[in-house]
Amino acid sequence: MVASNISDFLPKLSRFDLQGRQREMQKQLEYVDRIFENIIQGRIEANSRKNEGEAEEDRRKDFVQVLLELKEEKDAAISLDITKIKALLMDIVLAATDTTSTMVEWVMTEILNNPGVMRKVQDELTGVIGMNVVEESHLPKLTYLDAVIKETMRVHTPAPLLVQRCPDESCTVGGYTIPKGTIVYINVWAIHHDPKNWTDPLEFKPERFLIDKWDYHGNNFKFLPFGSGRRICPGIPLGEKMLMYILASLLHSFDWSLPEDEEFELSDEFGSVTKKRKPLIAIPSQRLSDATLYF
Numbered sequence: 001m002v003a004s005n006i007s008d009f010l011p012k013l014s015r016f017d018l019q020g021r022q023r024e025m026q027k028q029l030e031y032v033d034r035i036f037e038n039i040i041q042g043r044i045e046a047n048s049r050k051n052e053g054e055a056e057e058d059r060r061k062d063f064v065q066v067l068l069e070l071k072e073e074k075d076a077a078i079s080l081d082i083t084k085i086k087a088l089l090m091d092i093v094l095a096a097t098d099t100t101s102t103m104v105e106w107v108m109t110e111i112l113n114n115p116g117v118m119r120k121v122q123d124e125l126t127g128v129i130g131m132n133v134v135e136e137s138h139l140p141k142l143t144y145l146d147a148v149i150k151e152t153m154r155v156h157t158p159a160p161l162l163v164q165r166c167p168d169e170s171c172t173v174g175g176y177t178i179p180k181g182t183i184v185y186i187n188v189w190a191i192h193h194d195p196k197n198w199t200d201p202l203e204f205k206p207e208r209f210l211i212d213k214w215d216y217h218g219n220n221f222k223f224l225p226f227g228s229g230r231r232i233c234p235g236i237p238l239g240e241k242m243l244m245y246i247l248a249s250l251l252h253s254f255d256w257s258l259p260e261d262e263e264f265e266l267s268d269e270f271g272s273v274t275k276k277r278k279p280l281i282a283i284p285s286q287r288l289s290d291a292t293l294y295f
């Protein structure tokens, strides 16, 4: 899915599928489709087996259940069928998992590469949380960790070209005419590394995000890790909270070091999500004195 496709650049050749990308995508799509189909059919069968007493007890609804109930609502604002439910699940799973896990890996990489940053993050965690486990209420107080995550998003821009745009009317943007139907890529990686926007753009300096007020809502065009406009990431609240929570827990509960014989490197791989070329290997050791907190 993240590989370049010659058909995107020369659409006239697309029907020949020269690199076999279309065929490969179709195969992968059918595979993932079967997984979602099984999950949905399994839930429909489980729902129909439930007697009313059991249904009353089980008050927690997950995303699949909410969508299935919406599908049955006669006067719902949107009409859903199984195909649309599968598409929604696919959207969420693909968009949410890869981005979040990749960013956790990059933040840990930068922190291990900058021991001073690790010390400051852990001092902040100790000050806010003490020697307990991280809870959601601590997260808004972790301003330095937040700055570290934002600086990592700037340096290792998660989705360097965002989601392509395609205007349905010809338009002019910044003095450039964009004909109707053009596929437009927005190079956010370049914006995040432009010396006109950032001093020492190649350096990792979380402090820059402590000075001004920065957020992920796409209104400041110098910083767009979640995109902007109508297609901005709808998962920002969840993504932001999950990143803070996972990283705070990893860094508060454990000290981290690198294997001695491991060659450390920061290079990335081009794709729709910027992955680390070589997976990070790091060694945790217990940080909290109360061992029972780990069970």
Ligand code: HEM
Pocket (backbone or CB within 6 Å): 091, 092, 095, 096, 097, 099, 100, 103, 158, 159, 162, 163, 164, 225, 226, 227, 228, 229, 230, 231, 232, 233, 234, 235, 236, 238, 239, 240, 243
């Ligand atoms: C660190 C975490 C995440 C990052 C960095 C991220 C980043 C992005 C970016 C850059 C886009 C394209 C926006 C644009 O082109 O303007 C996007 C789209 C999207 N994201 Fe996220 N995302 C994250 C987490 C999530 C989560 C947790 C969810 C769902 C629960 C999610 C759901 C989506 C969806 C459905 C789209 C497509 C929106 C559309 O095309 O209209 N993302 N994300």
